[in-house]
Amino acid sequence: MSFVSAAPAADQVSWTVQDDLGNIKGSGHFPVPGGTQTSTISCTSTTSGYFAITATLTNAGGTLPHLGTRPTGIATFGVLPNLSGVLPAVSYAHQDQHRFGMQGLNGFTAMLTKLGVSRVIDDRQMSSMEPNGPNTWTPGTSYVSTMYKGGSIMRLVRLDGIPAWASPTGAYEDDTNAPTDLSYYQSYMGRVGTDTEAMRKTYFPNQQSNYYQVTWEPNWKDSSANFIALYKAVYTGLHATDPNAVVMGTTSPNPGACAWCEGGQLQTYGALGLGQYIDGVSTHSYYSSDPSPSQPPEQYDTDSNPANVARALDQRMRALRSQMQALKPNMRLWSSEVGISYDPGSAYGPNFPSGNQLYAQAAVAARTHLIVLGEGAQVTYFFYGADYPTEVGFGSFFDMVNPQGSWSAQTVSPKPEAMAFAALTNIIDGTQTLGRLNGLPTMAYGYAFQQLGGGSVITALWTHNNANWPTTAGSYSPTASMTYSLKVDNAGTNGTVTVLDMMGNPYTVGYANGVVNLTLTESPIYVVSNNASVMSAQVTAPIGYTGQ
Template sequence: MRSIIRSVPGRATARAVLFAALCVSAVECQAAAAQVDTKASDGKGLRCSAPSSQASAASAGDLIEADTPSDGTRLFAASKPFALVFTTRAPQNDTLIWQIRDTWNVVRASGRFSVAAGAMSWTLNCASPIAGYFAVSASLERAQGELSSRGTRPAGIATFGVLPDTAATLPAVRFPYEDLHRFGGQGTAYLAPGQHCCDGDGYRPVYTALGLTWINDNRNWYMEEPDKPGTFDPATKQLTPYLQRGDLLRLIQLDGIPKWASTTGKQTHSYAPTSLAQMKEYMAKVGAESNRVRTTYFPKQRDNYYQVTWEPDADGGLPWRDSDANFVAMYKAVWEGIHQTDPQAVVMGLTYSSVQGNVTWMRRLGPLGIGRYMDGMTVHGYYDIGTTPSHPPERVADTRNQGTVSGALAASMRALRHEMRQYLKPGAPLFVTETGISYDIGESYGKRYPGADVLYAQAAVVARTHLILLGEGADMTYVFYLADMPDAAPGYGIFFELEHAKGAYGPSRISPKPAALAVAAMTRIVDGTSTLGPLKALPNGVHAYAFRRLGGGKIVTALWTHDNDKWSAKTGFNAGQSVEYRLRVDAPGTSGEVTTLDMMGNAAAVPYRDGVATLKLSPTPLYVVSSNADVFKDAVTTPEGYVAR
């Protein structure tokens, strides 16, 4: 069997030659041409052997198929072997030409091998010490063709990911209690054989692979007692089996009123119940059950966390239409009921859909006393009309930090923390329980959309958004959404959904986007930290936040650059943008090395002299790991009222 398999060398000229020779379709060639020189391949990366086996395949199907069989996540450990399987249905003997590109659309591996006529599958054994997202493309030399689209994944690619191993740079920290985990998510995928939505475990193995710990658990009144009062028994209520392992943490949802307790006669989120006493009684039962659950299944969790309302925005799907006084009274009933039976309760709200909306409503409801019935703050982290690659969180500036300028995420977070200090107890936790980045406004799933540039930009903006939220003083942040779904702006998923053209809830087949691997790296690097805050005196276009590992550990500084003029769907998402920045990592007069980690978690050593490391920043986050915490004491602005938990 004739076969040519190679890893791609790291010179731009070599990449250009391979680009010209191996582009599989005109669309991919156009996308690659714009970005071919933006990131080097070192020649020591992803490698695949010649086909190690071949077998007959089903006669019905596409001309060419490709997949990486796994536990359903299509995610693999760094440097560990995995299989890349091509299926061909060539009308005559032919040659398969394939290549694998990374997030930056750089060819990381490529090859060609002879294929026999008919339906055959060919298995290549691969491994990659380089972490990140990878897209496989393939065509036949004679019959041509390409990989077909699958669900929301466009034609021309099949995707997989390699998870980073950051342990050498950042050994695992010891969590004094599990509540200190900083990442959660929304969305499920039922990947185990025989599972379908929505029976079984929709969180494993994908959440644990990504490093997401927090999930929602429903104890909503309208769900637990839909038809009459008194049917919820805290002594017999069983915790959902997938939560009984204790490694995924609960954010307990309380929003909504059952129809029998509603002033409208219908289940509602818009009005207070007819009897606040009945609401308080129900909440006391939830508190008792949650306290029992925590001590039984979550012995290393300090508190229980409850979210009272969900996006009560007037123009949203669950609008509050009752009075401000009744809103506060409802919070009072919930708070008193929960605290009556749960000594470790943290009751949280208001959970408007944007950070700015929560600022506005705290200014309105705070003087009415709502802060007395909030042990912490939950918000959704949306910041613009369309949180998209073309609407990144740095696009709009508001230097006054009053939280009144739409689109300015950092300023809104600063204004929110100010309101928290005004109305909540010192050290009250701040959870951001939903933030997602969709495709651009007006776009839709399609055979040729999204392209590599959009997927790259989405990954960068997902990471940057959550780093801003945490760096500006959020204790925890939720990634939204696991896989592409219908009934929303397209593209929120950090995974493609492979069976439905517009996505689906609780899918059984998914494959990663670059955003999934950016999240996997971010959780490994930033989870197990407390926030130090944004760096001071940054030049225009540079963004930087410092964190410290728990237990007095190392400093992690996340840095990137953004230029509005070079970042939009119209002008292109300029991956090649580079800005030099000098970061102080040690005392004057010292020299040595720090470790940097790229957006995908790949490590590199960077020297420093006189205590300063010279960095080249790009639109994707660069994480710098250093040891001297003293040099950061006066270099950061601690978020207002923030207390490391």
Template sequence: MISADTPTTDGLRIFQNNAPFKLAITTNSQSADTVIWSVADTNGAIKAQGSFAVSAGAQTNTIPCTSTWSGYGALTATLRANGGTLPRSGTRPMGIATFGVLPNLKPVLGTVTYAHQDQHRFGMQGFNGNIAALRALGISWTIDDRQQSVMEPNGPNTYTPSVNDLDPFYKANPDQMRIVRLDGLPAWNSKTGQYTDSYYAPLNMPEFQNFMARVGSDTSLIRAANYPNQQKNYYQVTWEPSLGWSDSDANFVAMYKAAYEGIHSTDPNAVVMGTANPFAANCDTCTTGYLKKFGALGLWNYIDAVSTHGYWNAGTYPAHPPELQDSDPDPANQANALDKQMAQLRSVMQAGKPNMKLFFTEAGASYDPGLSYSPTVPSQNQLFAHAAVGVRAHIIVLGGGAQLTTFFYGADYPGEVGYGTFFDLNNAQGAFGATNLSPKPEAMAFATMTRVLDGTNTLGRVTGAPSGTFVYAFQQLGNGKVVTAAWTHSNAQWPTSGGVYSQTYSTGYSLQVDSPGTSGNVTKIDGYGNTSTLPYTDGRVALTLTEVPQYIVSNNATIAKSNATVPLGYTGQ
């Protein structure tokens, strides 16, 4: 009887702040009636509402809108007399039609000047080719396949480097840089006689090294022609090898040696990275475990930077947020918290090869275990938790000393429930490459985070914060403004066995933003890009922290630096 949409030509249903758009509500009432509609934000707070009369039969009415508020909107509508609710659409549950409004933060943050393009800090998996989505989310990096299995599937020496060997998407959108993915062997160069991915060294190592030299030549030509302000080229050799490495330890290092020497023989600007295990630290099969094990066999000689994936939870969140074990009395359990993993990873890196760059090339949040897409899943509370946990993980990664972090995934896809930042409106279980989308709260939280934290250097974790309070300081490139990200987390308010996650829990916190004895104002940016002015006295501003990060923009970098600890080995962007 009733349906609704906020249509856009690009399929995203995301709008610029303070720009006109339309809510389109279609009815097919059996008699004259009245539509009752409202728009709620991530917390369920009503931002707009109204009603209008409709006659019997099929018709569409549009409501013109202009929003100076930014964030996630959930449109609901029903007929006063005849009832009805908005239908389920793909992975989006019934009852809502979602859209987003992007924040306009230039009046607060200004415009950052990048000395080189690779200072950008945010990547994305799942939206290769969807430039509208990438730009809406504030993304500058995607992963480009250059595996031997992709480039030479049928035999050796069938791939010739060329400056034109570039996906037209990248050529048309040079704001999107490439992390070159190198894992994956074709059957003809595999010890198993079939395709393998990061689980065996190549059958013919000299040929593999020759292939890598051609990839280096190709990438160097492409960068010179298409990315004149990009300083380096970035290559990732393996992809979660701990999920199935079945070859010898010596061959793992030999494979990296072949890749490293091949690429560096033709690309003087190469940054060869590994090992990209699923978890960052604190286990033998994590990236730290591989760095220590294979580093002792010479791996440090064959990587220029470390890459890792950033999972911390083994498929148990939002019930298992990245800070869950920070308050555990057992230090062994505390070490599994993502902030502790970051410290351990940077320590292992510093011991192995000082001051290396660190790239997180995948990290994402799913729904709670056991949930499946249905007319009632996800709930509003699940979507709130999904966004809060997802965005906090990426702030911890950057605040702990990573150059770059990568969102996973674009739209919902089959097999794993909820990893998408967008609903797929066409397919009930999601589909790879979906283009008819609407945003989840996480998408709009990401869009705010990228606009606030891209173009910054990490100053580090702010010292002296009480237990359960997480505060990270950043500074805009060129000695610009200070941005401090802050939130609180309480395990008691976040049930690990499933349940309702508190959307109201808060704590007070006093942040030093200026010298003692001074007073003035700072700008607060909430988790979805809405700004307000807060006064400070005696150099300190009183904050009310929630489970969703907020960002404080201030000007005294000397104070910020004196109160923060730069991550070990982090030397800036």
């Protein structure tokens, strides 16, 4: 760690390193002369996760500066978990089996790889490729980002967006109206299919399918018949040239069953024939207009009003899976976006966010993505890379340059959320979803996964209690807990399991008579066990989920 001091006279620097819960993991002092001085000290980490450095001059005071969206007083870094001694390496039969994507770090190939992210979104909208007129785009390698040429970062091909010249309004349209010439739109999609399949063969030969997202949170103003016609044109054009196309939609912001939610859209447009023109479903998984620490995904699960219970994310995902099964059985489900912001009314600034806000964001974000996967999505996308303007705090990283964030930040520093994501990917990628645990007590949550090829069982568990988690901005308790007994082995057997905390740090817990006693907090833990038949007998698999 390098410290730059500017003491007016000889002084000493007092420093600490704190984890996501504010626990001091290291501290010390060292002398510095007057004037500008760079001092470097070496530390060895025995734990993984997020860390914040604090520093001050003992006599002259001062602190680390406010930079970009990072508040005054801290510098941050992350240590990736090393689970080689805890979880066996997974053998992937094909690249599609990876489960995690991200929006907002396109081009950061090394960063994405370290985070365990294997998918991003790539633009092939007609508005992007042919903004000024028809037949102006010819597929070819000149349009291929260098990040795909390594073959490790795969693509979800985005198709929404109609340029002004092809729009019935004479202006750019995005998911409001069908283009004026659907025949041309179909032929354009044929070129996209040719381009995509050529890229797959060249850069992703172990990827079985090519994945397309037709619309993006549609605010449709055209007729329902034209919505179906748009999907028909896209589906027909892509499948004419891409034998491996998986065409997905409709990508509502909310996965539930309301009229504009994903389940509701599938019901409405499914009655008009949409099922003929999709191979899978893509949704965004927002459960609230303000997904944040103060509005977590489980907040309505214990509500006395059944209508409110249906608003919880787990209930919304189940409703979506049920509607998918009614429309077209056993389709793939991708969540191509969900993120957790800071609490409503927040603003970037020198004194915000607090460490408690950052901890709560990480815990809620990890739980949100576990619910999405546990309730039957094959893939989930993190949102967003770094902080950006207007919607405060959605970034997994601080933007170190722009005080209000930027959509294209280049200098970033991790929040606890980024390191919780890194642990999540290291633990859950390479798994099949077994399902949600049955018979959980009120305020306990649990989902079981199994590594591909019949490997280790991983059970994610946490508790959420609204009483310890205020519905308006406040102090979020990292210590409030409940006990839970999990059956991990056959009756009469004794042994140990490995438990991983939210940041991927392992510890060993003994079990007796096949049952391990656990302490659950608002931060998810992951229990690694080996008896898959015992776990499979106590879960409910998501409707229509057919694995990876």
